[in-house]
Amino acid sequence: MTLSVEARIFLGIAAFLVLLGLVYLVGTDESAGVAMLVLAGAMALVIGGYVAVAAGRPRPAAAAAAAAGSAARAYLPEASIWPFGLGMGLVLMLNGFALGAWAVLPGAAIATACTVGYARQSRRRD
Secondary structure, X not given: OOOOHHHHHHHHXXXXXXXXXXXXXXXXXXXHHHHHHHHHHHHHHHHHHHHHXXXXXXXXXXXXXXXXXXXXXXXXXXXXOHHHHHHHHHHHHXXXXXXXXXXXXXXXXXXXXXXXXHHHHHHOOO
C-alpha cells in the first residue's frame, strides 16, 4: 500500500516530534517539554493515520461526480473584511483575560459588531 503525500508528511512530522521528545528527555530534566513534544507527535500520528486510511478508501461515484461538476454551483462566501475584524476582536478580548478588563470590553465590542456585520452581509446575498 502506498501512502499519499499528505499521510507521509504527517507521519514524518510525528516521527520527528517523538524522536525530538526522546532527545529532549535525555538532554534535560524538564518533563513538560517532553510531554508536549510527544503529545504533538501523537496528534500528528492520529492525523497521518486518518489521512492514510481515508486516502485508501474508494470515493462513491455520486460524491465524485458531485465534486467534479459542482464547482459552478458551490456556495462560496463573498470577499469581506468582517472575518478579519472578528478575529482581531476575539484576539483582543482573549488577551484581555490576561491583561485586564480594559482589553476585554473593547475586544468584545469589536467581535460583536463584526459578527453582526458579517451576518447582515450574508443575509443580503441571493
